[in-house]
Amino acid sequence: MNRLQAMQTFASVVSEGSFTQAADRLNISPQLVSKYVSQLETHLGVRLLNRTTRRIHLTEAGLQYYQRAQQVLNDIEDMECQLSDLQSEARGTLRISAPVSFAIRHLAPVVADFQQANPALSVDLQLNDRKVDIIEEGFDIALRIGRLKSSSLIAKRIAPIHLLYCASPAYLAEHGEPDSIESLNDHRFLRYTYSDDSQIQNPAGSPAEEHYPLVSNNGDVLTAAAIAGAGIVLQPSFIASEAIKLGQLKVILTEQAPSPIALYAVYAHRQLVASKVRHFIDFIDGYFGDPPYWDALDANPDND
Template sequence: MDRIDAMRAFVTVVNEGTFTRAADRMEMSPQLVSKYVSQLEQHLGVRLLNRTTRKIHLTEAGASYHQRAQQVLNDIDDMENQLGDLQTQARGLLRISAPVSFAIRHMAPMLTAFQKAHPAVDIDLQLNDRKVDIVEEGFDIALRIGHLKSSSLIAKRIAPVRLVMCASPDYLEQRGTPERPEELRDHRYLRYSYMDVDANEAVHRELRSAGSGMVSNNGDVLVEAAVAGAGIALQPTFIAGSAIREGKLQVILPECEPEPMALYAVYAHRQLLASKVRSFVDFMDGYFGEPPYWDRFE
């Protein structure tokens, strides 16, 4: 016996007044409705209805059970309606993990615009450059930068991520501008801790031989150090682009630019995807432009 179906049959019989009308309402036979009610009485061990050929009468136990059962069924219907709204309307708390520098520089305007379009969605944005476990840590979506390897997660490419080598004009004037990769060995390298070495092996082969100017796990620090004349940085243009556009940094060896990476939106499931996640992924798609606005410095 399905207890919810039996409960719904009993409540419908009481509300409609007869088994026949209850059967019409539930689109099933009167015999099946009667069977559900009988099974419910057997399960509870009490008589809920006294039946005659023309009428039904609630017992004392039946009247008490009817009131509580009606509330339970109303609560179930409300819960299912709310869950349906989550699928059809963007609402609820959206938990996002994003890289630190990208989020600080580029996400606030986008999130503001997204919430204006979807005011029923609240945002919980957590910044972290490590690779979070979306399911274990309770995130709806994670933004990741790199060359994604195959996994069980779903990944949507949002924007290209271009890497450039750059240094300040003052530094290059003092130390000389490298014109060949092997000349990088004579310079100070501002190294990012999490750089994907395999994806940029040709450049790193020379940079590893360069003097170690600084190591950091934050690209903003390295870009600002490069602006101050500390050495050569290999950084994404979403961090270095504004300094390049303002003339504070100069791109070197553009012909040796590493293969572009990409910004991805990563989430756990494609089927039954919550509307808040689907709406956010769709909103990000194309938001930054093609090429993205941070690359418009040449």
């Protein structure tokens, strides 16, 4: 007995609702359909279907087997489609949502190189630090930075992101250098709107509002303010590394920096991932290097 063929036949009988209709769909005789189902039941040692003259009914075992069998058949189809698409060209429009500062600083070369490798594909890149709903808003992929919560979306880790406490040498010379997270309460802290407060508060609670002389939803604005001496900032290295390299910012509290987060490519869980999505995920994976080039403070930012 060909178990895969028997499984496919049984699933067709259930989905079509009769042996005759399953036979038409599979282009075989109703007698052969019945034979395959009977062989499957004998092999499994359980009855899968209760048959009457007018209709069929799934047994409890039949329902469990059908659900698992359908998943197996879907997985096989998915695998075959992906393998057959490996040589296919990505086409259409790829809609990407990405964080503002990261995209401005690091994403343009990715898109340019990707389009050069896939000339039949156009890219619609929308920048927003807000967490977009990729399904409701029609995006194929969202690039997100942080620690992702469990969801029905698929997330591919692309690169580590290190967060650094920084301040200008002039600010530190005037106000002193903090020696602990708790001592940030004695300083002016420039706060990113979407930051995790656990990274900037002391055990007693959130810092007082006066310690936030500037709050912004853009990391470049906060970094520029820190360079100008406005206070201490917690920013990812992909933003702050250039200023650190130039001596405009000094990294502080190195031993108490938050644990690294990551850049992820997030896309909807579908039975068959579109070729354009799969091509982009494969392309961006490893593009920034390991470690990413922005963490090599003395390196050329060009991606060679």
